[in-house]
Amino acid sequence: MTSLPKAMRLQEFLRRLSSLPAAENHDQARAQIDETLIAVEDELSGAVFNPDNWRTDGRMYPAQDDSAADVDGYPGVTSYRHRGHETFIAENGAFEIRDVKRDEVLIEKPGADGKGVWS
Numbered sequence: 001m002t003s004l005p006k007a008m009r010l011q012e013f014l015r016r017l018s019s020l021p022a023a024e025n026h027d028q029a030r031a032q033i034d035e036t037l038i039a040v041e042d043e044l045s046g047a048v049f050n051p052d053n054w055r056t057d058g059r060m061y062p063a064q065d066d067s068a069a070d071v072d073g074y075p076g077v078t079s080y081r082h083r084g085h086e087t088f089i090a091e092n093g094a095f096e097i098r099d100v101k102r103d104e105v106l107i108e109k110p111g112a113d114g115k116g117v118w119s
Contacts, residue, residue, distance in 0.1 A: 003044070017033065017036050021112075022094075023094075023095070023112060024092075025092065026093065033062065037062050040060075051064075063081065067080050077091075078090075085097055085106070086098050092113050094116045095117060096109075096116075
C-alpha cells in the first residue's frame with residue numbers, strides 16, 4: 001500500500017475536489033468532499049479506513065455529523081470542524097475549506113448556481 005506524507009495527500013485531495021463538477025446542494029457537496037477524501041486516503045495513506053483510530057493512524061477522515069454547527073449571520077451555511085481544518089458548506093452546494101492554524105483558505109468552490117458560500 002502506498003504511503004505519502006499528509007501534506008501531499010491533502011494537495012491531491014484538493015486537486016481532485018477542484019476537478020469535480022459544482023455541487024447543486026449541501027448534501028451533494030458534502031458527499032463529494034467525503035468520498036474524495038476517503039478515496040485519496042485509501043490510495044495514498046497506507047492506513048486502513050477505521051474512524052475509531054483517527055487519533056493514531058495518521059489518516060485524514062471526513063468530519064462527523066456531531067461536528068456540524070450553524071454559522072452566525074449566514075443562514076444556510078454549515079460549518080464542520082476537523083482536527084486542523086474547517087469546512088463550510090452552503091445550501092447551494094458551494095464550499096470552502098480553511099486551514100484553521102494558518103487562517104488560510106485551501107479551496108473555495110461555488111455551487112452549481114455560480115454563487116459562493118458567503119454570497
